[in-house]
Each structure stands twice: as structure tokens, then as C-alpha cells.
Amino acid sequence: MAGLHRSHGCGELRAEDTGKEVTLMGWVHRRRDHGGLIFIDLRDRSGLVQVVCDPEAGPAFKKAEEVRNEYVVAVTGRVRPRPEGTANPKLATGTIEVEARKLRILNRAKTPPFYIEDNIDVDEALRLRYRYLDLRRPEMQSIMYLRYRTTRAIRDFLDSRGFWEIETPMLTRSTPEGARDFLVPSRLRPGEFFALPQSPQLFKQILMVAGIERYFQIVRCFRDEDLRADRQPEFTQLDMEMSFIQREDILNLVEELMAHVFRETLGIELTLPLPRLTYQEAMARFGSDKPDLRFGLEITDVSDLVRGCGFKVFADAAARGGVVRGLCVPGGASFSRRELDELTRAAAVFGAKGLAWMAVTAEGIRSPIAKFFTGQELQDLVARMGGKEGDLLLFVADSEAVAATALGSLRLELGRRLHLYEPEQLAFTWVTDFPLLEYSPEEKRYVAVHHPFTMPMEEDWPLLDTEPLKVRALAYDLVLNGVELGGGSIRIHRRDIQEKMFSLLGFSPDEAREKFGFLLEAFEYGTPPHGGIAFGLDRMIMIMARRDTIRDCIAFPKTQSGTCLMTAAPSTVAPEQLLELHLKTTARPAGKLSSAGKA
RNA sequence: GGAGCCGUAGUGUAGCGGUUUAACAUGUCGGCCUGUCACGCCGAAGAUCGCGGGUUCAAAUCCCGUCGGCUCCGCCA
Numbered sequence: 001m002a003g004l005h006r007s008h009g010c011g012e013l014r015a016e017d018t019g020k021e022v023t024l025m026g027w028v029h030r031r032r033d034h035g036g037l038i039f040i041d042l043r044d045r046s047g048l049v050q051v052v053c054d055p056e057a058g059p060a061f062k063k064a065e066e067v068r069n070e071y072v073v074a075v076t077g078r079v080r081p082r083p084e085g086t087a088n089p090k091l092a093t094g095t096i097e098v099e100a101r102k103l104r105i106l107n108r109a110k111t112p113p114f115y116i117e118d119n120i121d122v123d124e125a126l127r128l129r130y131r132y133l134d135l136r137r138p139e140m141q142s143i144m145y146l147r148y149r150t151t152r153a154i155r156d157f158l159d160s161r162g163f164w165e166i167e168t169p170m171l172t173r174s175t176p177e178g179a180r181d182f183l184v185p186s187r188l189r190p191g192e193f194f195a196l197p198q199s200p201q202l203f204k205q206i207l208m209v210a211g212i213e214r215y216f217q218i219v220r221c222f223r224d225e226d227l228r229a230d231r232q233p234e235f236t237q238l239d240m241e242m243s244f245i246q247r248e249d250i251l252n253l254v255e256e257l258m259a260h261v262f263r264e265t266l267g268i269e270l271t272l273p274l275p276r277l278t279y280q281e282a283m284a285r286f287g288s289d290k291p292d293l294r295f296g297l298e299i300t301d302v303s304d305l306v307r308g309c310g311f312k313v314f315a316d317a318a319a320r321g322g323v324v325r326g327l328c329v330p331g332g333a334s335f336s337r338r339e340l341d342e343l344t345r346a347a348a349v350f351g352a353k354g355l356a357w358m359a360v361t362a363e364g365i366r367s368p369i370a371k372f373f374t375g376q377e378l379q380d381l382v383a384r385m386g387g388k389e390g391d392l393l394l395f396v397a398d399s400e401a402v403a404a405t406a407l408g409s410l411r412l413e414l415g416r417r418l419h420l421y422e423p424e425q426l427a428f429t430w431v432t433d434f435p436l437l438e439y440s441p442e443e444k445r446y447v448a449v450h451h452p453f454t455m456p457m458e459e460d461w462p463l464l465d466t467e468p469l470k471v472r473a474l475a476y477d478l479v480l481n482g483v484e485l486g487g488g489s490i491r492i493h494r495r496d497i498q499e500k501m502f503s504l505l506g507f508s509p510d511e512a513r514e515k516f517g518f519l520l521e522a523f524e525y526g527t528p529p530h531g532g533i534a535f536g537l538d539r540m541i542m543i544m545a546r547r548d549t550i551r552d553c554i555a556f557p558k559t560q561s562g563t564c565l566m567t568a569a570p571s572t573v574a575p576e577q578l579l580e581l582h583l584k585t586t587a588r589p590a591g592k593l594s595s596a597g598k599a
Numbered sequence: 600g601g602a603g604c605c606g607u608a609g610u611g612u613a614g615c616g617g618u619u620u621a622a623c624a625u626g627u628c629g630g631c632c633u634g635u636c637a638c639g640c641c642g643a644a645g646a647u648c649g650c651g652g653g654u655u656c657a658a659a660u661c662c663c664g665u666c667g668g669c670u671c672c673g674c675c676a
Contacts, residue, residue: 030636037633050636069626086634094636111627113609117637121611125668178676198676225675349602349672451676549669560669 004074004104011047015095017079022098024049025106027136028071029116031064038064040100042075043116045141049093050082051075051100058101070109070116076102124551128565131556143545143553146265150541151218153264154238157257163214163240168203170196170220176515177452179223182233190582196222199534201451202519204241205491208530209522216240218537227560229549230483230539234558238486238540241532247474247490250531251430254478258428266544268426278433279472287408292482293429294421297414299407300385301325302395311372313354317397324397325407328385329414332392333359333366346413347396352406356395360387412482423546429479433457436473437504445506450475452505452516454489455531456497468504478535480543488533495523 007023026044038053038061053064060075067073077100088094113130114122118139127134134140155165174181174195181195197203199221207215217239224233242250255272262268275293282291285298303323306314314324329335335343344355358367358381365378373381387393394410396403415421436456437446448454450473456464460471475489492498498520502512513520538550551557558564578584 030638032635032638033632034635034638035632037635039635039638041636048636052634054633083634086636088636091636111609115610115626123606123610123668125606126610128668176676179674201676223675226673228675229670231675351672448676454676559667561667563667565668 009046010042010044010049011092013049013079013093013096018081018096020079022079023074023076025074028067028069028073031067040064047092050097052097053100057099060100060103063103063105070112071105072107074104074106075100125565131566135555144555146545147541147553149265150261153261157260158216163216164212165217166207166215167217168200172197179225182222182224185581185583187581198223199237200239204239204532206522208241208243209525209527213243227562232550232554232557233562236537238535238537241530243528243530245531250533254533274428274430276430276432279431282431283404287404287411289431290479290482290484292412293427294425294481295415297327297411297420299325299327302381302384305380305384309373309377311369314397322398323400323403324395325403326385326393326395327407327411328387329392329394331390333361333390335392343410347406347410350406350409351402352396352398358393360389360391362389427481430476431479432476433472434475436471437468446504448505450489452501453491455492464500483539483543485540486533486535490531493527493529
């Protein structure tokens with residue numbers, strides 16, 4: 001490197017730079033050796049440029065013969081226009097090239113196990129094992145850059161609205177409720193453990209007691225649960241909390257935040273206000289508490305129409321307090337037997353015991369169950385569901401919850417299959433008025449749908465004593481394209497309501513003090529009304545980058561089994577380390593992970 | 600905890616109706632080549648068919664187990 005100073009990024013050079021003497025540093029993307037003339041596509045973070053090594057131009061040519069893909073090199077030369085007819089319109093730098101005078105090999109490279117370019121078709125395990133090569137690919141770099149620009153836009157916006165970013169502990173206390181904790185043993189306190197935070201929930205509320213008024217944090221959170229395409233054991237939240245506000249204030253602020261972020265990062269203007277659905281509506285119409293509003297295909301309830309019908313499955317479901325609901329699939333009458341079987345299987349995954357269908361044809365209704373209905377009943381069903389010739393009516397008869405979720409998942413499957421939406425579309429919606437409580441059969445008690453500090457809606461307070469399951473919470477989720485981006489609530493700041501809540505959750509005052517003592521104590525010293533929200537940043541980036549998994553939006557993600565293929569973590573540790581921590585394991589460790597380092 | 604899909608040269612695939620020199624593409628290495636940009640042409644090397652066991656005269660191929668990856672259910676206040 002001595003004496004060499006990088007003057008430009010490879011991708012920055014343009015026709016205006018013609019004649020300039022430049023020094024570039026980057027990776028050899030490709031070498032085209034014509035014997036007497038060598039082309040090198042040189043790549044760095046900014047892009048690609050063609051370097052020409054001509055024996056006449058200097059000693060670079062000799063060096064270029066040694067060069068291989070992914071070698072790190074420095075090139076000094078002059079920018080010149082490409083000869084007539086040799087411009088490359090596919091490259092931003094395609095009208096010019098750099099005539100290399102000097103070329104220095106800064107580092108050699110082994111041949112990489114996959115191409116360093118976009119749209120590669122390799123096993124994801126290989127990409128994860130060689131993540132540093134994967135991240136060298138332009139599409140991955142652009143996601144990392146998008147992620148950085150997004151957090152910067154968030155910070156800019158919240159700063160302009162008077163929010164302070166404050167850090168909260170990573171080593172904290174295990175609290176009941178919620179996901180499984182990751183535990184960290186305390187060396188100094190034998191037998192005791194810290195937990196990694198599932199979210200900074202309690203701390204941010206205490207910051208409100210502390211008079212911070214407006215807090216945010218872009219913060220790592222940890223949940224020891226099974227992974228999914230959109231779930232990692234460690235993930236990043238945008239966490240916010242505000243004092244002296246009401247629900248509307250938070251929703252409005254978040255809408256402006258989203259509008260700012262999408263404008264600054266993607267140049268997309270959102271139309272405000274964002275749509276809103278209540279939980280009830282979302283479940284009834286879309287069969288989901290995170291409905292994908294990029295397309296219609298709404299669910300229709302026909303329970304009343306089939307109550308007395310001759311088809312026992314429907315009539316019984318309606319009579320026993322269940323529901324019969326359906327979807328009208330445009331053009332679905334042409335589905336094959338096999339496609340119908342697939343849909344039935346898809347519905348079964350979510351607990352539906354069966355899927356009934358009726359095809360609307362020119363000759364009338366074609367269906368294995370048509371014979372159980374009168375002509376009038378069939379006519380009413382088709383009319384209610386808006387069926388037209390060529391459509392397919394699908395029905396699920398079950399409890400309300402099963403019918404809703406089964407049809408909700410069918411709806412998504414059909415939306416995808418029938419291309420009912422453009423993948424590019426962005427459909428935000430708020431879902432509000434979540435139930436405060438749900439009943440847990442395993443624990444035989446009520447559990448909080450959101451969390452134990454969520455404020456019930458004031459008009460439902462009387463129901464707390466009579467029908468707690470009907471109480472709605474001042475809780476809200478922001479949903480984008482069927483993905484839950486985040487959720488929050490107005491918090492309880494009144495002691496009597498908090499005590500009521502604990503008693504509904506089955507905690508005695510002593511238990512509540514034992515589990516949440518520090519928060520309850522803080523609340524006794526003058527708590528402002530407050531509320532907040534938290535967003536899954538990884539998921540947000542996933543949608544913005546139009547990816548199918550958050551693994552693509554995290555620099556170093558874990559596999560579905562929670563391991564890191566690059567570092568081979570987790571691993572066993574030295575016996576002395578365990579001894580120091582006063583730990584003894586009862587497990588035989590699983591098979592060793594193979595890692596790049598050991599290969 | 601459960602269901603499904605996948606695992607064959609560095610990479611992506613074919614072969615799976617049991618007997619093949621395990622094929623193709625690409626990459627790699629060597630040679631030739633002064634306007635290519637997925638450069639081209641010629642040649643070469645490269646595979647314990649994820650691992651273990653079983654069935655059989657014979658297994659990449661069939662069976663069982665196991666490991667790893669992915670998707671989903673449960674789980675994720």
C-alpha cells in the first residue's frame with residue numbers, strides 16, 4: 001500500500017472523469033485474458049469498472065497475468081472513453097475504462113465456493129458458512145445499506161420529534177410471561193442467572209416514570225423460541241415510549257415516521273392516514289390479525305343461511321355455536337380435483353376438519369354436497385357470496401376461531417396462487433382493539449394477549465368483573481403486506497386497574513410483587529400516563545428489500561436450528577469455564593458443527 | 600414435540616424402472632488468442648454419491664437410523 005492512495009470508487013467513474021489519473025482499489029470481479037490484452041472488471045462497494053491492461057501502457061500487464069478472481073488489487077491508470085462500439089450499456093461505468101499503468105496485488109484469494117454476484121443459485125447453508133463472501137455480493141450490500149439508511153432515517157425523524165435514544169441493560173432479570181428467556185449465569189452470585197431481554201418493556205416504562213417523556217432505542221432482543229423465515233432468536237426492535245399521550249397521538253406519530261422512512265429510503269410516498277381495522281373485523285373479513293390487504297378475497301359468513309339446511313355438517317356447526325364461512329374464488333370452478341385436495345390439506349394444517357366446495361357453472365351448482373340443499377338455499381348462498389359463473393365457493397364449518405384462521409390461510413394461499421396482487425404493492429393497516437385477555441387451557445387461567453400492563457378500553461372496564469374475555473385493550477399492531485411489523489399499547493398507570501389486571505391473570509398481590517416488584521414500586525412514585533410501540537426492524541427491512549426471509553437482512557443470522565454456520569456457535573466450553581460459573585451440564589452435547597474454520 | 604421437501608466433482612443439476620467408465624453445465628488448472636464484458640478455442644484434472652447400518656449376486660438408486668439445510672404446525676405475552 002505504501003505510496004498508494006485510493007482516489008475513486010470503481011463504480012463512481014463517468015465520462016466526465018476522462019483524462020484523470022486515478023488509483024482504484026478493490027476485488028477482481030472477472031479477468032478476460034486475450035493473450036496480448038487483459039481486461040479486469042474491478043469491483044468495490046461502489047460498483048464495477050473495466051480496467052484494460054495493455055503491454056504498451058506499463059508494467060500492469062505482466063502483473064495482470066497472475067491475477068485471479070477475488071484477488072485484492074490496486075490499479076493506477078488513466079480514465080479514457082471506450083473505443084467506438086465497445087461501450088457496455090449494462091454498466092453504469094460502461095462508457096469509459098481505466099487504462100492500467102501500474103497494478104499491485106494487495107492480497108491473493110482462494111477460489112470462492114460460489115460466484116460473487118447477484119441472483120446466485122446456491123445452498124443457503126453455503127452462503128451462511130462463507131457469509132463474508134455472501135455479503136460481498138452487491139444485492140446483499142444493498143440490503144445492508146438500506147438497513148443503515150433506514151435506521152438513520154428513524155433516528156433523524158425521532159430526533160426531530162424530541163425523542164432521546166437511551167440504552168437499557170442486556171443483562172437483566174428473568175420475568176415471567178412471554179417467551180423463553182436466554183439465561184446468563186452469574187459468576188459472582190453462584191446459582192443465579194441474568195436473562196437477556198425479550199424487549200426493554202419494563203425499562204422503557206420506568207424511563208417514563210423517570211420523566212424522560214420521549215424514549216426510543218434501536219435494540220437487540222432475544223427470545224429462545226423456535227425459528228421461522230421471519231423469526232430469529234436475536235432480532236432488532238425499534239422500541240418507543242411516550243408520556244402524556246393518547247392512542248391517537250402514537251398512531252399519528254408512527255404514521256409520519258413510516259412516511260418519512262419510506263420517503264427517505266425508497267422514495268415512496270405513503271398515503272396517510274393508514275387504514276384501520278379492528279381485531280374483530282380483521283378476523284371476520286380476513287381470518288387473520290395481520291391481514292394482507294394487497295388483495296380482497298374476503299371471507300363471508302353464511303351461518304344464518306345454513307342453520308336449517310339438510311347438510312348436517314353445516315347445520316350442526318351453526319346450531320352448536322360454531323360458524324360456517326366461505327370464500328368465493330374467482331375463476332376457481334376450473335380447479336382440478338388435485339388442486340382442491342391441496343387446498344383441503346392446506347386448510348387442515350390449521351385445524352379445519354374438512355373443506356366443502358361448490359362450483360358455479362352455467363348448468364348450476366356442481367358440488368358433492370349440492371344434493372343436501374334446496375334450490376333456494378343454493379341461490380341464497382351464491383348471492384351472499386357474490387358468486388359468478390366460473391367461480392368456486394369454499395366453505396369451512398367449525399368453531400369461529402378455526403373457521404377464521406383456516407379460511408385466512410386459504411385466502412393467502414389463493415392470493416399467491418392466483419396472483420391477486422403485485423408483489424411490489426405496499427398495503428399497511430393498523431389492527432386495533434385487540435382483546436385484553438385470552439384463556440390458556442394449558443395454564444388454566446387468563447393470560448394477557450399483549451402484556452400485563454396493557455390498558456383496557458375505558459368503556460369495557462365494567463366487563464372486567466363480568467366477562468373478561470370481552471374486554472378490549474388499548475393495543476394496536478401495525479401490519480404491512482400480511483406481516484406484523486410491530487405492536488404496542490397504552491399502559492396502565494392507575495394502581496387499582498393494575499391490581500385488577502393481576503387478579504384476573506391469577507397473580508396474588510404477593511406474587512405480583514414478587515414478579516414485577518421493581519416496576520410496581522416505581523409506579524408508586526408518580527407515573528405519567530404513557531404508552532408506546534415496538535417494531536421488528538428486520539421484518540421491516542425484509543419487506544422494503546422485497547425478501548422472503550429476515551436472514552437476508554441480518555449480517556450474521558442463525559440457521560433454523562439456531563446455530564451459526566460461520567462460527568459454529570453454539571459450542572461446548574472448557575470444563576474450567578463451567579466450574580467458574582458453578583455450572584454442571586446434564587446433557588451430552590449434540591454432534592459437532594462443521595465450520596469453515598475447521599474445514 | 601410434530602409434518603413435509605432437500606443432500607451426487609468447487610458450484611448448480613441429471614442418473615433413483617437395481618448391474619453405466621457416475622453424465623451435463625459452470626468453475627479450476629495448462630496452452631493459444633489485442634476489444635472483450637457470462638470473451639472465445641483446444642486440452643487436463645476434479646466425486647469415499649452427507650454419514651452409519653440393513654436387504655441383495657449386485658445399492659448413488661430399495662429399507663431403517665442419523666446428521667445438516669429449508670418451509671410449516673405447536674411455541675413466539
